[in-house]
Amino acid sequence: MKHFVLGLAPVLAVSTLTINGIGMGLIFALTLLLSSGLIFLIRDHLPEIIRNSISVIIIAAVVTLIQLATVHYAPDLCASLGIYLPIIAVNCYIYYSAGVYPGAEAPLKTFKACLYIVIISVFAGLFREIAGKGTITMMIAGAGFTYDLGKSILKDISLSPAVVFAMPAGGFLIAGLVLAFIQHIKNISRRNKTWIC
């Protein structure tokens, strides 16, 4: 769980718009799946001494490929993700060194990590934009729409958006709540009845 939190930095940094959250989550999950799949396939044929170096090279190559593809197909998304897109490589390496990939149950663990990341980034993007700006932006590469809740639904109610959710503090808040919720579900499923403060 704690390595998972370490890898959340780029997700929290850019998830101020819905489309950014979705894009970041999908790109992160794709990178993680591709790089971990490649490493999983070749890791048994490599000598121990160069295994880490090769893994770093594979992760960096996959991230570079995906960044080039994003620049080509969705330049505006790439511009708003900025430096946080290449940083995915660091987080993939953190996941790798934290032991998410190796071992017999590596595919399952990787799929779980990808699922969590997509859920958190989509939820964080959606919630932070609705609460912090009052809109839902689904614009990518010039296509899509921006839905303004303030003009359509909340016309008569004098609610103003809470700008704290559009600031970095809001990202940490949402991430903490989502992680607490995941832990709560885990606790229930374990039927853990001892309460620890």
Add this chain to the structure above:
Amino acid sequence: MAGTEGKAGTVVFSPHIHNRSSIEKIMWNVVIALVPAALSAYHFFGIKSIIIIGTSLLTGIVTELLMCLFARRPVTILDGSAVITSLLFSYMMPTTCPLFIVVSGCFFAIAIVKWAFGGLGCNFMNPAIGGYIFVTAAWKNFSTCGDDPLSVFKSGGWNAVTSAHFENYLNLFIGNIPGTVGEISKLAILAGLAYLVLMRVLLPVIPLVFLGTAAVFLWIFGGIPAGGAFFTGNPLFQLLSGGIALCACFMAVDYVTSPLTINGKIIFAVCLGILTSVIRLWSDFTEGAFYSVAFMNIFVPLIDRFTRTRIFGYGRLR
């Protein structure tokens, strides 16, 4: 100990002193101590202040009920802690504040600052101050008071204060000034503190040291930001304006988020006084007391660790 049933009857070691206080008793005593401030708010602001206090109370109690059900624990509305948090939170809001801000701030205070960390006794920060910080970060224009004496002094200096007729210390003391719901009347706040001290709910160490440190610091450095010399500050005006009295008497002394020992309390309160003065004099914020309490609450475990008392019969702790 004769006749005591259960676990308490079996404890035979160490000299234990039995005290009849309980969580409920302490909490409801604090609620009684908070009533004078509500009365003063009704006297000076009328029904608007009562609407804000009532909204906050209702939200707090409903949130407490929901979180108890969500966490599958016994319902703890009657222990009074949610009532205290809601009251303190509403005391920090101006009367012009829209009600949805009161509702969301009070919900944040109880559901996230208190219950997400495990409920009463497990929160790392005073819940009311957590809610206040959330609300001021989210809706700064609606949730801060722009025409109270401290804001006027901050924006326009002493000349603005005298032209707005805030220089009457008696008015500042009894609360005949604009401001937030509960912080205007220092008389009511001190009456509440006196009740708490008389009922032996708390020792007035933190309030006295906090206010004393802030007064000395503001006296020495108070004139510097306006270009004056040392020792030209006006500590009496500074202590009687803004929320420092409310903060020192009811929020800094919270059992959960203040140090255990007397030495720890003194360190805590000195740091609070200095931080409050620094924020008031040199930052963009008008009121520094709430932020400084939130900041120092984080250091309470550290202070507790370094001010542990010596166990009888053992050497000094290293």
